[in-house]
Amino acid sequence: MDMKDNKTGASSKRIRHIIALSGGKDSSALAVYLRGKIPNVEYVFCDTGEELKETYEFIAKIENYLNISVTKLRSIKNFKYYLDLYNGVLPDARTRWCTRMLKLKPFEEYIGDDPVINYVGIRADELHREGYISTKSNVKTVFPFVEDNIRREDVLRILQESGLGLPRYYEWRSRSGCYFCFFQQKREWVGLLENHPDLFEKAKAYEKFDPITGERYTWNQDESLDELSRSERIAEIKAEYEERKYRQAKAFKSHQKLQDIWGAEDFEDDVACTICRL
Ligand code: SF4
Incomplete structure (x- = not known):
């Protein structure tokens, strides 16, 4: 990705490398997997303010293990504000306003217009999954697990071998995200x-x-x-x-x-x- 500086039209802007952690197993394993392979990685966590305490604990564990600092991105307005804005209509799989307003918007504000490579932990065994592909022309999304044929069992192994293990909520829940997520079983x-x-x-x-x-x-x-x-x-x-x-x-x-x-x-x-x- 080679982009000209908008102001001078001369020099290329530095490309930013970003891994967005969700507190789930795949993005966590990706951060471990890419350790030392990419220079100047920025780690972010899009915090809706409605997360489980186990998620924060796991993010802190990753910070400690990788010796990194994860930037917490939060919307200025909280869930209740947007709920009122949407006339009390709860988000669902079709509208997903929660994802747009509480996760994607803060993420896009954070990256601004800088050229960004966004590393996403979709695995080789789940190519069907929908990813966050920014419509912003300055964001290039890459899938290292797909490229390297990393599958579910590899992700488990990466986390086990690192000593991180799994977030505690996996004892009763199969996904990260808000405690009230409508995708829950x-x-x-x-x-x-x-x-x-x-x-x-x-x-x-x-x-x-x-x-x-x-x-x-x-x-x-x-x-x-x-x-x-x-x-x-x-x-x-x-x-x-x-x-x-x-x-x-x-x-x-x-x-x-x-x-x-x-x-x-x-x-x-x-x-x-x-x-x-x-
Ligand atoms: S975890 Fe669920 S409720 Fe929370 S922002 Fe994502 S889709 Fe919405």
Whole structure:
């Protein structure tokens, strides 16, 4: 990428190299994998202000392990501000205003008009995944794991060998991102309830019902968090999850060990935004 300085039209601007960490396993493994290979890397974390404390802990662990400083990028306006702006309509997989306003916008403001190479941790075994490809002409996105045929098992090995391991939330959740992320599976909502009841209540408080129009603004289209948190429903969700895990373990025998670690959902197509999820 060779860009002329807009002001002088003479010299090329220095290319910036950026790895955006999400607090998830793939971007973390990418940072470890690229250690020492790229000069002057800038590490950033797009912080929505609605992250799990385990995510912050893991980011701090990476900083310590790599001896780096991760720049936390935050929107000036918070989630509640944008929720009000969108008339209380919660974000969903179609609109994703949360990603645009709380992650992508601060990221694009941070890089400005500088020429940037953005390193993204999409793996060779998930080419179907949607990535953050900036429409800005000054950003070039590259996929080192795809280029080097790094797959899920390699990512696990990289993290294990580094001693970083996995973020603690992987015990009950298969993705990084906001505690209320609408991409969560039902069993992950149950995990949130059991591990962070306070955050579950906060997520619940964002749901609204209009008694006049009958309109429901809920994180899940088919049930509210209040409905989901009833004991009989929790038992049902857990039973469905075990059943699905059993079926998938049979279908993916060679991956059974990984399934035990990550949970069955991690083997399903994932449509979540990579800037949040990787
Ligand atoms: S993690 Fe989920 S809720 Fe948070 S910004 Fe990303 S898509 Fe939106």
